[in-house]
Amino acid sequence: MSLEEQAVALIGAARGGDERAIARLLRNVEDETDLGLAAWRRLFKDSGRARVIGITGPPGVGKSTLIGRVARAYRDQGRKVGILAVDPTSPLTGGALLGDRIRMQELAVDPGVYIRSLATRGAVGGVARAAARLVAVLDALGYEIVLLETVGAGQDEVEVAAISGTTVLILMPGQGDEIQALKAGLIEIADIIVVNKADREGADQLAAQLRSVLRLGARPDDRGWVPPVLKTVAADGTGIPELLSAIDRHQDYLDRTGQGMVRRQAALRKAVWRELEALLLRRLTRDPSAGSEFDRLVRQVEAGELDPVTAAAALLERLAKLAPARPES
Ligand SMILES: Nc1nc2c(ncn2[C@@H]2O[C@H](COP(=O)(O)OP(=O)(O)OP(=O)(O)O)[C@@H](O)[C@H]2O)c(=O)[nH]1
Ligand SMILES: [Mg+2]
Structure with missing residues (x-):
């Protein structure tokens, strides 16, 4: 089964009231697994x-x-x-x-x-x-x-x-x-x-x-x-x-x-911001080359060759080029 098919099956079981499926769904979402993220994206709407x-x-x-x-x-x-x-x-x-x-x-x-x-x-x-x-x-x-x-x-x-x-x-x-x-x-x-x-x-x-x-x-x-x-x-x-x-x-x-709509809009804005942070973090931790690029830039900052802002900008550019921007990558 593909990831998407697994997500659909899990959501179906959870909607049917299967407690174990609900628990598994929530656990995967909390742990940010690929399955959890796929299911979450489907459920959000x-x-x-x-x-x-x-x-x-x-x-x-x-x-x-x-x-x-x-x-x-x-x-x-x-x-x-x-x-x-x-x-x-x-x-x-x-x-x-x-x-x-x-x-x-x-x-x-x-x-x-x-x-x-x-x-x-x-x-x-x-x-x-x-x-x-x-x-x-x-x-x-x-x-x-x-x-x-x-x-x-x-x-x-x-x-x-x-x-x-x-x-x-x-x-x-x-x-x-x-x-x-x-x-x-x-x-x-x-x-x-x-x-x-x-x-x-x-x-x-x-x-x-x-x-x-x-x-x-x-x-x-x-x-x-x-x-x-x-x-x-x-x-x-x-x-x-x-x-x-x-x-x-x-x-x-x-x-x-x-005011309810105002609050919801503010919460959604914040959610997008939080997801952006999460995406950057996931890429940094999952991609070994990004991780070592991070270390290399930090060392340059430590050596006084680079300032932190320039280092962050270089890293951002690097992360953007790494892979197509799929949420699970
Ligand atoms: N006298 C009295 N005791 C209460 C009342 N409500 C709760 N308690 C007692 O206060 C204690 C703490 O209650 P909890 O509901 O666990 O409190 P909590 O705020 O969820 O606690 P944490 O999750 O640990 O922060 C328990 O022993 C309750 O039985 C009340 O209205 N009067
Ligand atoms: Mg409590």
């Missing part, structure tokens, strides 16, 4: 329909527990749900999704739910690129809701947030989280802020504090959306219906103002 909801926040605030609740609620509406956890701690086991083991296990056996953990590795852009690709795959496979969990720590989250229609920032009382979140620029990317663990002391104060921070800082892309601050107890489901309706309202806002 069918993406752009899902509602992508980013859930971000500091470690242990209850993101996974909340995602379990939200996923359950969307399932009750009959919608297919994909869950992707960008997980720095457990590359293989998906451990971060097991914050609430029982509920997640119940979701995991539901054929209308697909859960996957994405190992963070490599450069900052790599995580965002992989997440963007996997979201597009789930989207194209017909998952109507994609929930994307990231630990809020900075640049990665900002990049991953850019592929979400709605970004929900989760904080909890008693940790000085709001100060961290402010520093990391997370409050600026939040469309909805949730104070989880509202069963604990200090939730009201934190919510009030966040509301006053939001009143002070008008966001650059503001078209009239003021991020609501909600309280939840993910552990028992309190506040989840309110969160769902806030997400709905934000979705309406995105549609009504055209």
